[in-house]
Amino acid sequence: MSKVLIADDTAFMRMTLKNILEKNGYEVVGEAEDGVQAIEKYKELNPSLVTMDITMPNLDGIAAIKEIVKNDPEAKIVVCSAMGQKALVIEALNAGAKDFIVKPFQPDRIIDSLKKFQ
Numbered sequence: 001m002s003k004v005l006i007a008d009d010t011a012f013m014r015m016t017l018k019n020i021l022e023k024n025g026y027e028v029v030g031e032a033e034d035g036v037q038a039i040e041k042y043k044e045l046n047p048s049l050v051t052m053d054i055t056m057p058n059l060d061g062i063a064a065i066k067e068i069v070k071n072d073p074e075a076k077i078v079v080c081s082a083m084g085q086k087a088l089v090i091e092a093l094n095a096g097a098k099d100f101i102v103k104p105f106q107p108d109r110i111i112d113s114l115k116k117f118q
Contacts, residue, residue: 005032006031007031007035010053020110024111035067048076050076052080052097054092055082062092078098080105
């Protein structure tokens, strides 16, 4: 079973993702509200996958991705973006994210993306 860390500053988005993941056999081991928490929880929980929002307070998702990948080059991070954030998605992929999913979430697309890393 894959252990997933969800990083998103919106509680509704974290809850939506958590429900989709748990219904599909994933274990959500932690949640983070910003990039700083995402880095701390990654080190603490050692998840097998991370879903990372790009736009968050304190430290954005791209900076968090760079820091996590610096410490763990094998980190499997899927970035979550809103429509129209193509440049940010490209920057996140260049920073070390492995794939991206677009909000509003489509459960099938999320699961298809995460299955690539199992």
